[in-house]
Amino acid sequence: MNLQGFGVGSRVAIGNAVRMPAPLPEPKDTGFSGDVAAEQERAKASIATVQSDLATRATAAEGSLKEVLDAQSMMAADPTIAQMVTDAIAGGKTAERAVFEAFASYAETLKALGGYMAERVTDLNDISQRIRADLSGVPVPEVPRRDEPFILVAVDLAPADTSKLDLDKVLAFVTRDGSPKAHTGIIAAEKGLPAVVAVSGADDIVEGQRLVVDAGQGLVIVDPTDDEVAAAEAEQQRQAEIEAAPLEPGALADGIPVALLANVGKPADAQAALEYGAEGVGLFRTEFLFLDRDEAPSKEEQTADYTAMLEPFAGKKVVARVLDAGADKPLTFLNDAEEANPALGMRGIRILREKEHLLRDQLEAMRDAQEATGAELWVMAPMVADAADSEYFTALGREVGLSVVGSMVEVPSAAVVAEQVLETSDFVSIGTNDLTQYALAADRVLGTVAGYQDPWHPAVLRLIGMIGEAGARTGKPVGVCGEAAADPRLAVVLIGLGVTSLSMAPPALAGVRASLKEHTLEGARAIAARVVAASSAAAARAAF
Numbered sequence: 001m002n003l004q005g006f007g008v009g010s011r012v013a014i015g016n017a018v019r020m021p022a023p024l025p026e027p028k029d030t031g032f033s034g035d036v037a038a039e040q041e042r043a044k045a046s047i048a049t050v051q052s053d054l055a056t057r058a059t060a061a062e063g064s065l066k067e068v069l070d071a072q073s074m075m076a077a078d079p080t081i082a083q084m085v086t087d088a089i090a091g092g093k094t095a096e097r098a099v100f101e102a103f104a105s106y107a108e109t110l111k112a113l114g115g116y117m118a119e120r121v122t123d124l125n126d127i128s129q130r131i132r133a134d135l136s137g138v139p140v141p142e143v144p145r146r147d148e149p150f151i152l153v154a155v156d157l158a159p160a161d162t163s164k165l166d167l168d169k170v171l172a173f174v175t176r177d178g179s180p181k182a183h184t185g186i187i188a189a190e191k192g193l194p195a196v197v198a199v200s201g202a203d204d205i206v207e208g209q210r211l212v213v214d215a216g217q218g219l220v221i222v223d224p225t226d227d228e229v230a231a232a233e234a235e236q237q238r239q240a241e242i243e244a245a246p247l248e249p250g251a252l253a254d255g256i257p258v259a260l261l262a263n264v265g266k267p268a269d270a271q272a273a274l275e276y277g278a279e280g281v282g283l284f285r286t287e288f289l290f291l292d293r294d295e296a297p298s299k300e301e302q303t304a305d306y307t308a309m310l311e312p313f314a315g316k317k318v319v320a321r322v323l324d325a326g327a328d329k330p331l332t333f334l335n336d337a338e339e340a341n342p343a344l345g346m347r348g349i350r351i352l353r354e355k356e357h358l359l360r361d362q363l364e365a366m367r368d369a370q371e372a373t374g375a376e377l378w379v380m381a382p383m384v385a386d387a388a389d390s391e392y393f394t395a396l397g398r399e400v401g402l403s404v405v406g407s408m409v410e411v412p413s414a415a416v417v418a419e420q421v422l423e424t425s426d427f428v429s430i431g432t433n434d435l436t437q438y439a440l441a442a443d444r445v446l447g448t449v450a451g452y453q454d455p456w457h458p459a460v461l462r463l464i465g466m467i468g469e470a471g472a473r474t475g476k477p478v479g480v481c482g483e484a485a486a487d488p489r490l491a492v493v494l495i496g497l498g499v500t501s502l503s504m505a506p507p508a509l510a511g512v513r514a515s516l517k518e519h520t521l522e523g524a525r526a527i528a529a530r531v532v533a534a535s536s537a538a539a540a541r542a543a544f
């Protein structure tokens with residue numbers, strides 16, 4: 001039986017299924033007639049236990065996981081929720097029921113906000129379960145432990161579960177819900193753990209069943225044949241060889257260089273980027289440093305952060321993006337307006353133009369960090385819509401004293417007028433995540449439309465081809481820094497369409513490096529011509 005979902009990473013795993021225990025049932029609303037104050041104390045104690053447990057785990061974790069656990073511990077400590085629980089118990093509910101209702105109502109509020117906030121619902125449900133398990137004295141339904149390696153199958157996984165995955169034992173995971181760009185997917189990508197999410201048939205997988213998880217294809221094979229297992233083993237062998245290959249600079253078979261760069265969010269990511277052989281940074285998402293802030297960071301603080309980020313890259317290129325606020329990355333100090341469609345609202349450069357003093361502070365901090373470190377700093381603006389936006393940003397960057405100033409192309413209008421955008425920029429970098437979201441009108445964090453969020457779609461690739469042609473006409477660099485660059489085959493198509501550098505999560509670098517080496521520029525162009533002529537994403541993959 002073959003089950004289709006959405007893959008995270010490109011690795012293959014073979015193993016037996018272990019099912020995640022079912023979530024705790026909804027506590028019955030039986031009413032409570034005992035000692036209200038004692039019941040309120042019982043609830044408070046369990047909330048405090050879970051909060052401190054999450055905080056302890058955050059201290060031991062790293063990367064995105066640490067951020068998520070920290071955020072969870074803060075949510076558990078939220079006085080609004082505590083008050084809701086206390087009130088509900090006073091109104092005649094048991095502590096278990098009160099906790100369930102308080103977190104459920106908070107989750108509804110987040111869901112209504114959409115985007116990044118809605119993604120937090122899984123985190124919140126997880127906290128609710130942990131508190132209720134503590135109250136009832138039952139184990140938290142969490143990742144099972146086994147002596148033998150296994151493939152974890154779950155309805156969904158919370159980041160707190162992902163934190164406990166023993167990478168020596170968990171070979172891969174499969175979930176029924178989730179979307180590849182939600183937290184659990186992002187953490188899996190950072191760990192290099194293969195995963196397939198949003199697999200609608202995942203509930204039918206039985207404990208102990210043999211599985212092949214092919215993240216590159218987004219495929220789960222249940223009870224594979226001997227031939228299917230042999231093919232998966234051959235693919236694992238091929239990938240192991242690729243990962244063991246020397247960390248050379250990126251180049252095509254005919255020696256034409258293609259810089260392979262890393263996507264990073266904070267100074268701690270620099271190490272992984274260099275270990276995986278990144279030639280520099282192609283996307284430094286500066287807003288990731290400030291997602292939890294109510295007030296804008298000072299220029300001094302920013303200078304210190306950017307200096308720490310640039311230091312390991314002295315003599316190398318670092319493309320830093322100015323704050324990309326909005327939708328899935330809310331920064332309340334830039335935009336706290338209620339917007340019905342935040343992805344179409346005051347995002348990126350649009351809001352920075354309104355708050356130019358903050359943009360200017362950031363650009364000055366970047367300039368000072370560059371001077372302090374000797375990294376080759378390129379700066380770019382997100383969500384540029386047309387040449388008016390790029391002209392504005394380039395002029396401001398020059399005024400501040402930055403030497404290389406560019407534009408992201410992730411809004412379809414900017415792709416259509418790419419030549420005008422390039423004439424008013426030193427370079428462009430294509431954000432394929434947003435370009436795909438906007439070209440196909442499919443919310444990038446919504447699992448139900450994940451099928452439309454496919455950068456192999458010929459409409460997206462034709463837009464990229466237009467940008468590549470404009471790059472050739474103007475003689476300026478065209479990079480890609482969205483997830484598409486991390487797909488080894490799609491990377492070849494992008495080069496064939498005129499892209500000149502690729503930036504991705506560091507674990508993806510080896511696969512892309514190997515893939516580029518198999519094709520000449522002429523070969524990549526021939527493949528790209530076939531792929532853009534296809535009539536669907538599936539047909540485009542088949543035409544490679």
Ligand code: PEP
Pocket residue numbers: 283285324410430431432433434435481482483
């Ligand atoms: C993109 O949109 O592809 C991109 C690189 O930026 P982000 O994912 O941070 O929006």
Ligand code: MG
Pocket residue numbers: 382410431433434
């Ligand atoms: Mg983007």
